[in-house]
Amino acid sequence: MTLPPVLLPTTVVGSYPPVEGRGLWSLLDRHRTALETAVDDQLRAGVEIISDGQVRADMIAAFANRLPGVRDGRVIGRIEPPDRPITVDDTRFALSKAPFVKGILTGPTTLAHALHIDTPVYRDRADLAFDLARILAGEARGLVEAGVCMLQVDEPILSTGMADLGHAGEALGMVVSNLSVPVALHACGPIDGTIDALLGYPVQILDLEFAGHPSNLDLLAPRELKEKRIGLGVIVSSSDEVETVETVRTRIERGVELLGAGRLLVDPDCGMRMRSREAAFAKLANMVEAVRAVRAEL
Numbered sequence: 001m002t003l004p005p006v007l008l009p010t011t012v013v014g015s016y017p018p019v020e021g022r023g024l025w026s027l028l029d030r031h032r033t034a035l036e037t038a039v040d041d042q043l044r045a046g047v048e049i050i051s052d053g054q055v056r057a058d059m060i061a062a063f064a065n066r067l068p069g070v071r072d073g074r075v076i077g078r079i080e081p082p083d084r085p086i087t088v089d090d091t092r093f094a095l096s097k098a099p100f101v102k103g104i105l106t107g108p109t110t111l112a113h114a115l116h117i118d119t120p121v122y123r124d125r126a127d128l129a130f131d132l133a134r135i136l137a138g139e140a141r142g143l144v145e146a147g148v149c150m151l152q153v154d155e156p157i158l159s160t161g162m163a164d165l166g167h168a169g170e171a172l173g174m175v176v177s178n179l180s181v182p183v184a185l186h187a188c189g190p191i192d193g194t195i196d197a198l199l200g201y202p203v204q205i206l207d208l209e210f211a212g213h214p215s216n217l218d219l220l221a222p223r224e225l226k227e228k229r230i231g232l233g234v235i236v237s238s239s240d241e242v243e244t245v246e247t248v249r250t251r252i253e254r255g256v257e258l259l260g261a262g263r264l265l266v267d268p269d270c271g272m273r274m275r276s277r278e279a280a281f282a283k284l285a286n287m288v289e290a291v292r293a294v295r296a297e298l
Contacts, residue, residue: 003149003182004048004100007261007298008252008291011049011231012042013186013207014104014152015271017280018055031056039094041281046288049100049149052090054271059106059154060114062086067135074118079131085142095147102184103143107155108132108175109168114157126167133174144181151176152184152207156270158198159189165197173202184231188270191216199223207231209269211251212238221258230259233269235287240279248290261298266291 003009016038021030038053056062064070068080087103094101112129122128140151153175157163176183184205187198190213198206210217210233220230234251235243255264266287272280 003265006048007295008256008264008266009048009100010046010288010291011102011265011267012047012051012284013231013233013237013268013271014051014054014102014154015059015273016041016051016053016055017273017275017277018053019277035090035093037277039097041277042284043098045281045284046292047284049102049265050094050098051102051104052087052094054104054273056090058273059271060111063106063111063136064115067132070115073114074116075122075128076119078119078121079128079135081135081138086139088139088142088146091143091148092146100149101147103140103146103148103151105136105139105143105151105153105175107153107157107168107185108136108171109163110155110157113162126164126171129167129171130174133171136175137177140175140179144179148181150182150184150205151179152186153203154186156186156188158187158194159191161193165194169197169201176202182229184265186231186270189213191219195219195223199225199228203228205229205231205265207233207265207267209233210255211236211243211269213269214251217255217258225259225263229263229265230255231265231267232259234266234290235268235283237268237270237272237275240276242279242282243286245286245289245293248287249293252290252294256294256298261294 018034021033034055042050108129112125182204186207232255
């Protein structure tokens with residue numbers, strides 16, 4: 001599977017506002033309506049690379065709650081693989097509705113820092129992250145086998161200064177080695193303290209915030225990017241305020257000017273789980289309209 005053969009392919013960072021379940025399916029799976037709605041809304045908005053919406057839980061609980069060795073946010077023993085894949089079933093549903101779907105994993109370093117270590121099995125968070133990475137590598141392979149066109153690993157912890165960037169890169173490499181699809185690393189916040197490490201990580205795409213942190217573009221533009229592509233965040237995800245098409249178009253045009261259209265994917269800054277459904281949909285629809293306007297000029 002390859003990415004859509006268009007300039008400035010549109011995508012999402014991942015999460016979408018979950019809606020309440022209804023009907024018979026909700027008795028069997030209370031998240032089914034949320035899953036169907038997230039996929040349908042992304043397609044109606046015109047997004048080309050969609051996600052499953054990550055509707056079952058927040059990015060930490062969705063993974064941690066399924067791992068033997070973790071209880072109530074505490075690591076109480078050796079982390080073991082789950083009895084079945086965590087995200088593959090929902091991703092398969094998205095694949096049944098759309099040709100281009102990204103698989104999404106919460107990164108091992110972010111997971112390690114979100115959990116309380118309550119066992120002598122792990123010396124420190126880096127040690128824990130390496131075990132988590134080995135387990136996430138299996139999930140990554142399952143997503144690729146299911147047919148995703150790309151894999152995204154979310155590591156918001158990297159911008160906080162709390163994580164060792166060298167250990168984080170090593171753990172990331174364990175997750176994504178030998179995959180047959182492009183891998184994106186999504187990192188939140190300003191990149192002034194992490195840019196050198198990010199550029200050295202073993203991924204093909206760096207997905208970053210540029211709408212909320214426009215200085216990131218100025219920091220990135222003069223760097224040697226080699227073959228790396230950039231996920232250009234052009235929608236602020238921290239507010240329900242819906243940017244106009246013209247505002248989003250200006251952000252895209254700035255990215256094209258500095259980095260080149262052929263290098264870019266276009267998406268929101270971050271996931272939109274905390275936004276209202278109405279705002280999330282309008283933001284995606286305006287983003288797609290802005291991309292189409294820029295394409296028409298190129």
